[in-house]
Amino acid sequence: MSAPRRYHVVTFGCQMNKADSERMAGILDDLGMVAVEEPDEADLILYNTCTIRDNAEQKVYSYLGKQAKRKQQQPDLTLVVAGCVAQQEGEQLLRRVPEVDLIMGPQHANRLGELLEQVFNGSQVVATEPVHILEDITKPRRESEITAWVNVIYGCNERCTYCVVPNVRGVEQSRYPQDIRREMEELGRQGYREITLLGQNIDAYGRDLPGSTADGRHLHTFTDLLRYVHDVEGIERLRFATSHPRYFTERLIHTCAELPKVCEHFHIPFQSGDNELLKAMGRGYTREKYLRIIDTIRSVMPDASLSADAIVGFPGETEAQFEQTLDLVDRVGFDQLNTAAYSPRPGTPAALWENQLDEETKGDRLQRLNHLVAQKAAERSQRYLGRTELVLVEAQNPKNAAQVMGRTEGNRLTFFEGDFEALRGQIMPVKITETRAFSLTGERLVPAAIA
Template sequence: MSTAARRYHITTFGCQMNKADSERMAGILEKMGFEWADEPDNATLVLYNTCTIRDNAEQKVYSYLGRQAKRKQEQPDLTLVVAGCVAQQEGEKLLRRVPELDLVMGPQHANQLESLLEQVFNGSQIVATEPVHIMEDITKPRRDSAVTAWVNVIYGCNERCTYCVVPNVRGVEQSRTPEAIRAEMETLGRQGYKEVTLLGQNIDAYGRDLPGVTAEGRHLQTLTDLLYFVHDVPGIERIRFATSHPRYFTERLIRACAALPKLCEHFHIP
């Protein structure tokens, strides 16, 4: 792809995790020299960050893809990307349904967007859906708000509830370190952000995959410990967290919510 007039558009479906992933992918694209296009038809790279929880959102993706696939037949330099949970679930089947696609990538690969696109620009058609360890990403997201921000604290879910596809498309639980989370929040505080929402598909499971056990036999790092650890970050005035699983919503966590004044009186329990 020529470096001249490179413009991108991202359409996001689904949960807060997808919104956070889209902000990060937008940051990667702008680091690569792309500029935001207000409409997909004005973009040279169109990315759909997809959701497979609701059938309506999934069908919209296929409708939008059909329009852009037709456009690509007339404009071969157009780059088409499907990311997120539909990409993870369908994988190579998406290429058979929409052969004009250049890149199909699951949510675990969001911070690898630049390297995947480099392969696309070298002539490859890429499907990236294999399980990976999610590395810390230092890319500056293109955030949609100047006041509130998403901060991922744990990726994936191990619960495998019979009605839920999330573990199949988001992978196993992977917690970020408390130090990395606090560092991101400190940066947000310096940039003038006032409210942070800590994100996880099952945020109460935070720390179960991190090393260490206390003398009482509990995990050394838990969501409760994390909330105490980040509560005094300068500049941040309000902290929320989502999404909680009732099984892990402990009395210790409830006491922390009562004791920490920056925590909003808001529980997200589906």
């Protein structure tokens, strides 16, 4: 019997991509392949790519170039490019790197097995046409044994002028609530404790679904979905991302406050603090609306954690407009903010505009924003000092074997002394003794005998 084929998956980009990678790794496992850490030891390498940032795309090409060379010595090496670069570049990618065996867009992730069969039969395959995503029947291979992502809606119907997602991931396709719940129940049985429900625009969930379920219940909105899946046995914590301020409802805020398993943590990208720029970005809300959402969250859940995404240096952004972004960050005081300097993405409207900013201005603004973000995050961290937080133990601290690490409900990474094997997957009360901008250290409050 020949040795099993070894595979290696490299993931770039967002949580959606990470979730797709886990799903594809699950398919490779089902095909009898074995995951390896080192790309150079693998017989199949899958790059799950992202076009959001220019440097991620460059990286794909440089990794791919190296493996394409290896393939010249080792012709049975299989190279797969999946994800958004694959979708966008399609056959052009084959012209640039003819050694690639399979190019597949994100909508085709569930078809990996079938596509590979064609490859193993000697074809070079490009699968980028739009498809209707059939219900996932694949079992994802999860990177964590404690926390998992579950897709609830694929694609996006928005048209943000800087974003490639609608081009590469297609129109919104919600999964049926029953299928989502079934996947979550299975995860609960397998010992998972926390689930993050995922969608590019999760507030759009359900818009494309027919009106009601077999038992006559109407499950149109994401809020309804949260209620429907909330009591899944074994799952102790629920999170979700990504929220869109345009569709974010008060009803959702009240539901989150009411359902005990939903963590009081909201990730709501605002992208810019300036109304004119928000309009140019095609975001469909104003700074005032965004601030109203934050006020409502804080009035209902005063301790809720807030995170967001922001872009600086969007075409035409003036210094005064950028300062509106700084001002919004200052007012809200985010626990965490993902920042990026705008980079034009092929196929998006804003990439063609003439009022692009120079790299120096973008770099300077990014630095100033990051500085403020770190300062605000450190201030926010302070509130934890001396408090007891419930931490879900996810792993050993890779830098200190005597410590374990996990997250508070508010999603702050927290370290404390303990044995991972004994504490794995448990939610422990931890008294916070030290705070940093983006992480905490504490002491476990229960006697070791309990653990």
